[in-house]
Amino acid sequence: MPVRRAPPTQQQVTEAFRALADEHAREREPLDKRRAWYALQYESRMPRAAMHNARVRWALAVTVFALGILVGAPAWQAWTKLRYDAHGLATEGSNLRAGDVPAGLAFSDGSRVMVSPRSRLSVEFVGKHSALTRLIDGRLHVAVHHEPDTNYRFLAGPYEVQVVGTEFDLEWRAQAEGFTLVMQSGEVRVLGEGSARRVSAGQTLRLPGQRPPAAEPTKAVPSSSARQPPVAASVVASVRPVSKAANVLDQQSAGGVAASARSDWRELLDSGQFSAIVRDADARGNEGVLSTAPASDLRVLALAARYTGRRALSLRAWQALRDRYATEARTQGAAFFLGRCYEEQGDGAQALHWLVRYLSESPSGAFAGEALGHRFLLLSKSGQRAEAASSAREYLERYPRGAYAKSARIVAQPE
């Protein structure tokens, strides 16, 4: 039977351990010594030692990082930005024009736009799956590839088609048939004068192309547009074909930019000649135009100035519309556009102020969904998380399948 000894002391453990380790080291040492000296003599050991130098390691890390930035930045930009290849389109200033044969745009996210002969358009990119296309004149066949954050917008005269993922034909003839949208699949939202409309697969929407400007209130300073025959303020919208008689256009010629009168601004706007409107206002003197123009001209000028990047002028025109024509300003959503202009300028506080104002003035207005969406995004961006969450929940209650629903669900989540 084995004899059980007393537990070892610290000294016993230490001495035994030391003896064992020494014995092992002694036996290994001669062989390892030869190998180590051979390696020192005949192998280039300095690079390995240099790798252990902190300075060398830092220099290597910085070099790798810089190379990563150099290579990664363009790749990141290419990945995060939408691109397109134009086939059969010629550039005309910032616009694209199709020749006598059909042309096309192939977007990097798989979306396709077929452009009919002699059509004119411009394309701006907003994000990875977001683009703003202005159809100045002509016809497009659009097939938008659906992604969770897809946001394609098509401006055609005073109308805007918002797309998430769908296929349709869009035609805009300022001088003839006006706006025609033929849906083939999916659903789009059409904004314009009056309330927003949803158009689904199989439906066709026709809207008038051009109409005389609305009569101005009596307090307005008389102008050339005030002499136009008054018509109803709202555009007749339907999802069934409207009679061609109803769409008969005012055959007044738009004429040259220099000769255009204030009453022609609507025509210029409808045909996409935004710069011409702004140039005309500049030539007339912006102060005078803002203080004397009728409500319809102020709105046209504000939109044209926004489209051409003249945000300050756009802000002043919307403000003038609010100051001088309070009722019209409310129906035209001036507060909403003021909010959007300030947001585009990066002034979140003012943007929020005007969007909230719009929502209080027109809680069910045409832009209420957009305003609610931008409101919670601005609140979230400014760090007001509780308010942003509450606003996002309000958005989801009213627009559970809206364009901002995905973002709203994220913002509305409790932390």
Add this chain to the structure above:
Amino acid sequence: MARITSSKPATHEREEDLHQAITNNQADWQRRAFDEYHQLVHGLLSKTLGPRAEIADLVGDVFVIFFANAQRIRQASAVRSYLVSITMNVARRELRTRRRRALLHTLIGWPRDADRDVSPDDPKAKAALLQLSRIVEELSPNERAAFVLHTLENMPVAEVASALGVSESTAKRRVRRANEHILKRVRRNALLADYLVARSGPSHAG
């Protein structure tokens, strides 16, 4: 094996002589330094990294660093402690690298690095050394370095602190923790405890 702290006049003279050779950049000073201190460096690395470690390359690393910086040493007495300091830094770096490598191998499912055989011919001694090494592997790299220098190499706490670049109280604390841990783990292993008691002889029992 030679201990680090040695007050023999012959050793002192050799150190002076070697320092002179280093300072004057004599042709054979590297070989002389290697011959003089290889046993010390090898022993330290072997005890710190365990009996199954491949240490020839690490010994080379230590001497590459030493050769690159030796001519900056002002005093002969500092040569040895400088070399000890380099050796322990290399050992600790190797321990950290091993841990990272082991984690990576576990994550990607590779087998562990092959171990080399343990030297002693006596199977019991071989088994005891392996078990003690496994216990030492449970220590952190810093505690292990302090344990090797103080307990196995008899280096005074002040020198341990200097070699490891820490205060004396920190060095003392690391040595104490390491010793306590090893003693506790040895006492739990009856066979190992019996073997160590038997090996250390009856005079130490108690």
